[in-house]
Amino acid sequence: xxxxxxxxxxxxxxxxxxxxxxxxxxxxxxxxxxxxxxxxxxxxxxxxxxxxxxxxxxxxxxxxxxxxxxxxxxxxxxxxxxxxxxxxxxxxxxxxxxxxxxxxxxxxxxxxxxxxxxxxxxxxxxxxxxxxxxxxxxxxxxxxxxxxxxxxxxxxxxxxxxxxxxxxxxxxxxxxxxxxxxxxxxxxxxxxxxxxxxxxxxxxxxxxxxxxxxxxxxxxxxxxxxxxxxxxxxxxxxxxxxxxxxxxxxxxxxxxxxxxxxxxxxxxxxxxxxxxxxxxxxxxxxxxxxxxxxxxxxxxxxxxxxxxxxxxxxxxxxxxxxxxxxxxxxxxxxxxxxxxxxxxxxxxxxxxxxxxxxxxxxxxxxxxxxxxxxxxxxxxxxxxxxxxxxxxxxxxxxxxxxxxxxxxxxxxxxxxxxxxxxxxxxxxxxxxxxxxxxxxx
Amino acid sequence: xxxxxxxxxxxxxxxxxxxxxxxxxxxxxxxxxxxxxxxxxxxxxxxxxxxxxxxxxxxxxxxxxxxxxxxxxxxxxxxxxxxxxxxxxxxxxxxxxxxxxxxxxxxxxxxxxxxxxxxxxxxxxxxxxxxxxxxxxxxxxxxxxxxxxxxxxxxxxxxxxxxxxxxxxxxxxxxxxxxxxxxxxxxxxxxxxxxxxxxxxxxxxxxxxxxxxxxxxxxxxxxxxxxxxxxxxxxxxxxxxxxxxxxxxxxxxxxxxxxxxxxxxxxxxxxxxxxxxxxxxxxxxxxxxxxxxxxxxxxxxxxxxxxxxxxxxxxxxxxxxxxxxxxxxxxxxxxxxxxxxxxxxxxxxxxxxxxxxxxxxxxxxxxxxxxxxxxxxxxxxxxxxxxxxxxxxxxxxxxxxxxxxxxxxxxxxxxxx
Numbered sequence: 001x002x003x004x005x006x007x008x009x010x011x012x013x014x015x016x017x018x019x020x021x022x023x024x025x026x027x028x029x030x031x032x033x034x035x036x037x038x039x040x041x042x043x044x045x046x047x048x049x050x051x052x053x054x055x056x057x058x059x060x061x062x063x064x065x066x067x068x069x070x071x072x073x074x075x076x077x078x079x080x081x082x083x084x085x086x087x088x089x090x091x092x093x094x095x096x097x098x099x100x101x102x103x104x105x106x107x108x109x110x111x112x113x114x115x116x117x118x119x120x121x122x123x124x125x126x127x128x129x130x131x132x133x134x135x136x137x138x139x140x141x142x143x144x145x146x147x148x149x150x151x152x153x154x155x156x157x158x159x160x161x162x163x164x165x166x167x168x169x170x171x172x173x174x175x176x177x178x179x180x181x182x183x184x185x186x187x188x189x190x191x192x193x194x195x196x197x198x199x200x201x202x203x204x205x206x207x208x209x210x211x212x213x214x215x216x217x218x219x220x221x222x223x224x225x226x227x228x229x230x231x232x233x234x235x236x237x238x239x240x241x242x243x244x245x246x247x248x249x250x251x252x253x254x255x256x257x258x259x260x261x262x263x264x265x266x267x268x269x270x271x272x273x274x275x276x277x278x279x280x281x282x283x284x285x286x287x288x289x290x291x292x293x294x295x296x297x298x299x300x301x302x303x304x305x306x307x308x309x310x311x312x313x314x315x316x317x318x319x320x321x322x323x324x325x326x327x328x329x330x331x332x333x334x335x336x337x338x339x340x341x342x343x344x345x346x347x348x349x350x351x352x353x354x355x356x357x358x359x360x361x362x363x364x365x366x367x368x369x370x371x372x373x374x375x376x377x378x379x380x381x382x383x384x385x386x387x388x389x390x391x392x393x394x395x396x397x398x399x400x401x402x403x404x405x406x407x408x409x410x411x412x413x414x415x416x417x418x419x420x421x422x423x424x425x426x427x428x429x430x431x432x433x434x435x436x437x438x439x440x441x
Numbered sequence: 442x443x444x445x446x447x448x449x450x451x452x453x454x455x456x457x458x459x460x461x462x463x464x465x466x467x468x469x470x471x472x473x474x475x476x477x478x479x480x481x482x483x484x485x486x487x488x489x490x491x492x493x494x495x496x497x498x499x500x501x502x503x504x505x506x507x508x509x510x511x512x513x514x515x516x517x518x519x520x521x522x523x524x525x526x527x528x529x530x531x532x533x534x535x536x537x538x539x540x541x542x543x544x545x546x547x548x549x550x551x552x553x554x555x556x557x558x559x560x561x562x563x564x565x566x567x568x569x570x571x572x573x574x575x576x577x578x579x580x581x582x583x584x585x586x587x588x589x590x591x592x593x594x595x596x597x598x599x600x601x602x603x604x605x606x607x608x609x610x611x612x613x614x615x616x617x618x619x620x621x622x623x624x625x626x627x628x629x630x631x632x633x634x635x636x637x638x639x640x641x642x643x644x645x646x647x648x649x650x651x652x653x654x655x656x657x658x659x660x661x662x663x664x665x666x667x668x669x670x671x672x673x674x675x676x677x678x679x680x681x682x683x684x685x686x687x688x689x690x691x692x693x694x695x696x697x698x699x700x701x702x703x704x705x706x707x708x709x710x711x712x713x714x715x716x717x718x719x720x721x722x723x724x725x726x727x728x729x730x731x732x733x734x735x736x737x738x739x740x741x742x743x744x745x746x747x748x749x750x751x752x753x754x755x756x757x758x759x760x761x762x763x764x765x766x767x768x769x770x771x772x773x774x775x776x777x778x779x780x781x782x783x784x785x786x787x788x789x790x791x792x793x794x795x796x797x798x799x800x801x802x803x804x805x806x807x808x809x810x811x812x813x814x815x816x817x818x819x820x821x822x823x824x825x826x827x828x829x830x831x832x833x834x835x836x837x838x839x840x841x842x843x844x845x846x847x848x849x850x851x852x853x854x855x856x857x858x
Contacts, residue, residue: 022754026747033743067563108505108710117703118505120710181506181708226509228605228678237564238607238637243511247605310814311733314478318471318737321806322744325467329751332460336758391732428456 001357002364009365016337020369023333023418027373030326031414032380037312037319039385039406040392043399044208045308048195052135053298056199057096057259057267059274060296061086063251065289068236078292079234080305081203081253086277091127091219095273096259097266098133101219102126103255104204106230109215110178111166121162122230123215124201125222131157131188133260134200139163141173141188144218148187152220156184162214163189182225184217196399197307199298201256204231207307208395229254271295309396323413327421330369335425338362342432349434358430366422367415374414381410447787450763457755458791465795465831468748470802473827474810475737477819482730490546490723491616491651493585496537496686497719498695499545500530503679505708510603510676519676520601522706527577529705530682533697535690540580541674542683543573543604544655545719547726551655556615556623556669560640567638569622570664571615572654575673576683581614581649583685589617591630591647594672601674609636610671614647618666636669657726659815691718745834752838756784760846767846768853777847784843785836792835796828803827 013020047053062078063086069076082090087101102124110118130136131143140163144155156179163172172186197207205211217227226244232254239250247254261267274293281287296304338345345358382402389397451458504522508515523541530539544550552575555567574580578594591614602608613636620629633642652668654661686694698716702709760767767780803824810816 019754022750026750029743029747033740106503108503110505110708118708118710120503120712226511235564238639239605240607242607243603243605244509245511246607309729311729314810314814315733315736317810318475318740321467321471322740322747325464325471325744326747328460328464328467329747332457332464332751333754335456335460336755340758340761388732388736391728391735393729393732424456 001360005361005364006368008361009368012337012341012365013368019333019337023330023369024373024376026326026329026333027370027414027418028376028380030323031374031377031410031417032384034316034319034323035377035381035406035410035413036384036388037316038409039381039402040388040396040400041308041312041316042406043401044197044312044396046196047299048197048199049134049298052260053199055260055262056133056298057261057270057295058298058301059090059257059259059270060294061274061278062289062292063253063287064236065287076292077304078294079236079253081232081234082255082257083251083253084248084255085251087255087257090257090277093273093277095270096261098129099257099259100127100130100133101255101257102130102201103219103222103229104201104231105215105217105222105227107180107215107227109162109166110181112177119165121214122209122211123213123217125219125227126216127219130200130216130258133258134195136193137191139189139191140171141186144187149218149220152224153218154182154184154221155187155218157188157190157216158186159190159194159212159214160192161212179215179217180225180227197302199302199307200258201231202302202305202307203256204229204254207302207305208309208393208399210395210398223248267295267297309393312396323417327417330418331421331424334362334366334369334422335428338425338429339432341429345429345432346434346436349432355430358432359426362426362429363419363422366418366426369422370415370418371411373418374411377410377414378407381406444786444790447783447790451787451790454759457759458794461752461755461791462795462798464748464751465792465835466799466802468744468834469796469799469827469831470806471744472741472830473803473823474806474819475741476826477807477823478816479734479737479741480823481817482734485657486727486730488653489651490653491586491649492546492719494719494723496688496691497545497584498684498686498691499542499548499717499719499722500682500684500698500702501679501715501717502526502681502702503710504706505710507678509678510605516601516603516676519603519678520674523601523674523676523680525705526680526682526702529701530684530698533694533701535687535694535697537685537687538579538583539682539684540576540578540583542580542681543575543675544681545574545584545683545722546653546655547657547719547722548655549657549726551661553654553661553664554637556619556667557635557638558623560635560642562635562638564638567635569619569667571619571636571667571669572656572661572664574652574668574670575675576670577672577674580670580672580683583683584652585685586652587650588614589648589650590620590628591645593647598672599674600672601676604675604677609639609641609643610673611641612644612646612672614649614670615645616652616666616668617648617650619669620645620648622667657730745830748831749834749838752788752835753841756788756839756842757845760784760842760849763846764849765853767849768851768856771849771851772854780847780849781843784839784846788835788839788843789832792832796831799831800824800828 060078064079091101105123105125108118108120128144128146128149139160148155175186176183198205228244233252235252239246241249261270274295275291278291278293385400385402508518510516527539530536543552552573556569556571557567577599578596581593623634624632629645633644636643654665695716699711807819
């Protein structure tokens, strides 16, 4: 029976090629526009570490109180980064399974080959637990140990790309490299790790950057050699002291902090600890305002930091509106097409075809339009994804890509959408009174 | 023309009418919001920075193994390195003027604080937010700013300090926007203000007409013209130089920079992005805005085309369906123009219904965008423009099938079915 309906659908579509082509075009464009926007949205809103994101938390302590918020529109949010004093205290007290304070650095590297000019790299000063906490993959060697943190050791973990540039891709563990004029021993080489968004430090990177993370070195070491922070520094008052040391003594926030807590109990225990920390400091006279801490897991944190650009969300909304308009349009055209065949339906019904059969016949026809429109949509989506990379900011454009999931989704959306559009016209077609049609003609 | 038969006819095609009206409503809602977004972005991009942007470029570099700025000796060493660079750049044949700087408009990297009329207020309160630029006596000239009151910096005004220093400048030049905000009665030159909640006064010695802040993000939109320029060379392990090339010599000047700086001191980082023309800085800053405008424009075009095609398709079907009735009307004396008008008027009615719903949808969509994405309230004329566009579109789209209908010969009426 299915074969027969397919044949009928094909014949009917062939009978009015103009209308058929129009419907296919409309479905194709509607689906392509929405899938193109979706591909961008998917790229920026994805969970960068899905197997672990619910166990990673970002603590926020309200060290500024109300005076730090006079210009902010975000209600009663505490600062979204940490000052040096509190970050160090929390690292020392070590209440999570893994935790790391971190700040963004941008040191220079002098290549071993003296004929080459120095280069500038991006990276982070982190604690040793950063690597196991974020399941960072290593190609050679591994992370430095907790002892290196304590000893402020001159060790470094570098990216695969930097390893390629400096050491030709060979195993460089144990070799020495020059960072900001000082020698560091390579402890490990990462295996192609470049999560988007850069979830461990959205405060200083905004989540999406064109930059690459090339070096990770011990936090304590970076502080020791006075490697300045490269990123945001926010202050509620001017630091008393001068220089990078003055920044460390100030209440300015510039350090990101992440902690891994396994399970609800651990999370609530940590929140209690955080609140207790605030109360102790308040009792010591540091704060005069009520408790206002946050402990968000990674998805909630990314959401509160507005990592997904609002332009992307607006585009997706508008594109879905376009798809809706295309659906309504297709429904209108299908209605016209189906009702024009009232006499044919009348004959089929009079010859004994049940309503169900009429339903099947016309839904299959709608589905065929959808499938063809979907194939067109596939090609247009591919073109669309190419085109958005010209118009979007570079750091986002490079993330949008076409893959099998997107292709399958495009087809599925096209078929489903056109069948949905075909529902009402089909219903109307199945209601055709056979007697009336036979009589008038 | 009597509308009664038309309404009676439409009643017979309820579903089709509803679908076309709905289509027009959705189109109207999206199109006027999209046009509003496009307009807002273009306005954003077109606003002048206050600079004479031609022939200006920016150099960003970092020294390797430079002394830290934590002790006075280190700061002085950094300053002498900076001045060596300045001398080398000023000696280039294609360069007109050079100044050290911390940032330029549209660069996104910014340094912000507050200005107050009273000493010792909180950093985050104050009377106005402002961005800070730091440069020497050539800064205004290099960027091509217009001084409207007071005087420019002289070489004697310029001091140097560590870029993390907490001292506030003693004299500054501010933008007219900031001066008017602080001193609405005018004549800000010579008056004092207190920067970043400090107790030490800062005297305004001049006013520039216009100077945009470095950030184009929405958080900076509240103080986009509030800039303060301090006569200070900032010393750190990196430096920026803003350079004005001689007219027409921009590219030559930019090409000459890396080798000139390496010749002064090879232990520094200069990469592909280090020497950037202001044109590129502008393009990068507004890439997202222009991209969004283009995207919205594309969506509008597709949507309008789809809607027009839908109207053509459905009206054609109706014309085919009413072939005989049209013949009868023609036989009874209706002229071609009457038939044409009939379909045009019919479309106008449907579009009218759709437009009424669409206006409500458009305002609703705008409200949603406002509440979720910090969008502005859409002025009413956008809705009117959208209305005119969809109604006109409907009329254009209906013309082809309506003309075909008007060409139906009266003889059709006499033919048996």
